[in-house]
Amino acid sequence: MPIHEKSLIRKENLVENENLVIDGVDVSGHWSTFITGRSLTDYNEAMEEEIAALPGGENIHRCWQCGSCTNACTVNAVNPEFNPRYWIYLIRLGMEEELLRDKDIIWQCVSCNKCTYACPRDVAPEGVMKATAHWLELKGHTPKSPSTEFDEEFSGQVIKTGKIEESRVIMNFFRRTEQPLAQPWLVALIKGLAFRFPVFYLMRMGMAVVRRPRTRNWAKSRRAINEYVQEVEAANRAAVGAKGGH
Amino acid sequence: MDGSDLKKVAYYPGCALEGTGHAYNRSTKAVGKSLGLELVELENWNCCGAMEVKNVDPKIQTYLSARNLSIAEDMGFDKVMAPCNGCYHNLKKAEYDLANDPKSVEVNERISAKAGHDAYKPGKVETIHALDWIKKAVGEEELAKRVQNSLKGIKVANYYGCMYTRPRHIFPEKDKGPGTESTAKPHFMDDILAAAGAENVEFPLKTACCGGAHSLSDSDMSTKLVLNIIETAEACGAEVIATECPTCHTGLEMHQVRAEKVLGRKTNVKILYFTQLLGMALGLSASKVGVQENLSDSRAFLKEKGLG
Numbered sequence: 001m002p003i004h005e006k007s008l009i010r011k012e013n014l015v016e017n018e019n020l021v022i023d024g025v026d027v028s029g030h031w032s033t034f035i036t037g038r039s040l041t042d043y044n045e046a047m048e049e050e051i052a053a054l055p056g057g058e059n060i061h062r063c064w065q066c067g068s069c070t071n072a073c074t075v076n077a078v079n080p081e082f083n084p085r086y087w088i089y090l091i092r093l094g095m096e097e098e099l100l101r102d103k104d105i106i107w108q109c110v111s112c113n114k115c116t117y118a119c120p121r122d123v124a125p126e127g128v129m130k131a132t133a134h135w136l137e138l139k140g141h142t143p144k145s146p147s148t149e150f151d152e153e154f155s156g157q158v159i160k161t162g163k164i165e166e167s168r169v170i171m172n173f174f175r176r177t178e179q180p181l182a183q184p185w186l187v188a189l190i191k192g193l194a195f196r197f198p199v200f201y202l203m204r205m206g207m208a209v210v211r212r213p214r215t216r217n218w219a220k221s222r223r224a225i226n227e228y229v230q231e232v233e234a235a236n237r238a239a240v241g242a243k244g245g246h
Numbered sequence: 247m248d249g250s251d252l253k254k255v256a257y258y259p260g261c262a263l264e265g266t267g268h269a270y271n272r273s274t275k276a277v278g279k280s281l282g283l284e285l286v287e288l289e290n291w292n293c294c295g296a297m298e299v300k301n302v303d304p305k306i307q308t309y310l311s312a313r314n315l316s317i318a319e320d321m322g323f324d325k326v327m328a329p330c331n332g333c334y335h336n337l338k339k340a341e342y343d344l345a346n347d348p349k350s351v352e353v354n355e356r357i358s359a360k361a362g363h364d365a366y367k368p369g370k371v372e373t374i375h376a377l378d379w380i381k382k383a384v385g386e387e388e389l390a391k392r393v394q395n396s397l398k399g400i401k402v403a404n405y406y407g408c409m410y411t412r413p414r415h416i417f418p419e420k421d422k423g424p425g426t427e428s429t430a431k432p433h434f435m436d437d438i439l440a441a442a443g444a445e446n447v448e449f450p451l452k453t454a455c456c457g458g459a460h461s462l463s464d465s466d467m468s469t470k471l472v473l474n475i476i477e478t479a480e481a482c483g484a485e486v487i488a489t490e491c492p493t494c495h496t497g498l499e500m501h502q503v504r505a506e507k508v509l510g511r512k513t514n515v516k517i518l519y520f521t522q523l524l525g526m527a528l529g530l531s532a533s534k535v536g537v538q539e540n541l542s543d544s545r546a547f548l549k550e551k552g553l554g
Contacts, residue, residue: 026449035480037350045300053306054301054305055305056304074455074457074471075467077469078369082383089450093435108460108464108467109401109407110455110458110460110464110467110468110471111297111406112412112420112455112459113408113409113412113413114408114455115414116412116413116500117411117412117413117414117429124413130301131484134301145463146460146462146463146464147301147459147460147463147464148301148464150298150460150462150463151256151301151302152297152299152300152302153298154298155298155301155306158292158293158295158296158298158299158310162292162293163261163293164261164293164296165265166261166262166266167263167265167267170462171492173462173463174462177463184502184507185500185504185506185507185508186500186505188507189499189500189503190544191541192503192541193541196538196543196545201268201539213261213264215290215291215292216290218292219291220315220360220361220362221292221357221361223360224356224357224360224361225309225357227301227304227360228303228305228306228353228356228357229303232302232303232305
């Protein structure tokens with residue numbers, strides 16, 4: 001059975017008769033398993049175009065469903081529900097409801113680009129995953145994922161000063177996602193480092209927090225990038241028909 | 247790429263090498279010095295966009311990376327060396343996009359004009375990795391002659407990560423036959439460390455992903471991916487995983503600890519930058535190559551092996 005038909009055999013789509021005799025033959029229980037009929041009428045025909053209009057989604061129309069992306073996928077190996085080929089299929093058909101079943105894992109793409117490496121059609125599935133995750137957020141189907149929170153925190157710092165300072169990104173990220181900074185494994189890591197006492201290293205890290213690294217004469221670049229970001233965000237919102245600030 | 251013009255190249259360390267990856271910065275410079283290679287740091291560089299900015303918009307990343315390339319050009323260099331896989335990848339990608347995508351060119355020109363500097367034009371500066379730099383500028387034969395403290399008897403798994411080879415199209419110089427790097431089975435790090443005497447193990451996960459992009463935002467996923475890499479390396483007989491990317495390196499170190507704390511799976515393989523191993527082989531001390539700055543402690547192991 002092709003992957004895109006797997007929804008047909010989902011538990012709720014199967015019927016079984018506990019007691020059934022047909023033409024004198026006992027077909028009770030699983031001998032009488034049927035797939036319920038279905039008719040799809042709620043195709044979202046705009047979905048493919050909307051996702052294709054977001055950065056990374058441009059080449060989705062090129063897909064011919066070979067499955068190389070899913071075969072190569074890092075996340076698929078850990079979680080078989082993570083299936084780029086299936087999602088591309090659903091998006092192209094406009095099967096929004098099916099796609100939304102997986103809305104909470106699509107953002108988990110780790111951008112390893114194995115799919116893009118394997119794809120014979122230059123779909124760049126990694127970009128499509130990012131565009132899809134972005135689309136879900138813009139449409140209000142999902143809240144901002146932890147990944148988006150991290151990207152925004154990181155990018156915000158780069159745009160502001162031209163450089164990043166890692167401990168600041170980490171601290172702000174934990175604050176944004178309301179996680180305690182004192183994760184036991186993080187504590188173990190820092191304790192291990194402090195125990196070995198590379199004074200110079202720790203001092204330099206501390207200094208970077210106080211006097212953050214920055215690129216000189218960055219103000220004009222910052223303004224120019226910010227203007228561009230606003231332009232892109234407005235264009236993205238317009239492309240998916242979303243209103244207001246994101 | 248001719249070896250002689252690599253004796254002096256522009257150096258783009260990037261943000262990670264000034265933070266968690268400082269040991270890589272230190273060991274790269276120390277190895278360069280010991281091999282008589284000169285690095286000139288880009289003046290007033292900025293972040294390349296790492297793995298995050300492209301998710302806001304890929305063209306901002308193109309601008310950020312292109313600005314660094316134009317600095318290299320202004321300083322009179324036609325080669326810039328970036329040891330960090332993320333930086334290396336982004337600079338390569340900017341070069342590719344500016345040569346092939348008119349929209350990227352337009353946005354880069356627009357932002358550069360507003361920012362008050364010339365927009366970078368493709369074809370002026372070639373980005374190389376620390377692996378290219380050492381292999382091409384010195385070569386295995388010369389390296390082997392300079393080794394004072396052979397890595398003999400140390401079993402190493404060479405781990406290259408994602409961004410050094412993928413996607414293929416941004417690395418036009420790779421996969422060009424003998425002597426060039428392979429995107430499917432990279433071997434430059436293997437070659438360099440073999441010249442330094444190390445015993446490279448057959449390691450199938452050279453270009454597997456450590457989940458670095460989601461190291462903190464999806465820690466459970468990263469821990470699983472890292473644990474798989476580490477346990478496979480151990481199963482292959484490796485005592486050390488040699489790395490060439492600060493994100494991979496920190497990811498492996500962090501999630502090695504996290505796997506022990508959260509999943510109760512303890513592993514013993516040591517994680518060192520390839521420049522640290524090479525540096526010690528060239529006779530530098532462990533502190534010269536920043537072993538004390540790694541998050542994981544490998545000093546006892548190195549002592550036992552007679553290094554550092």
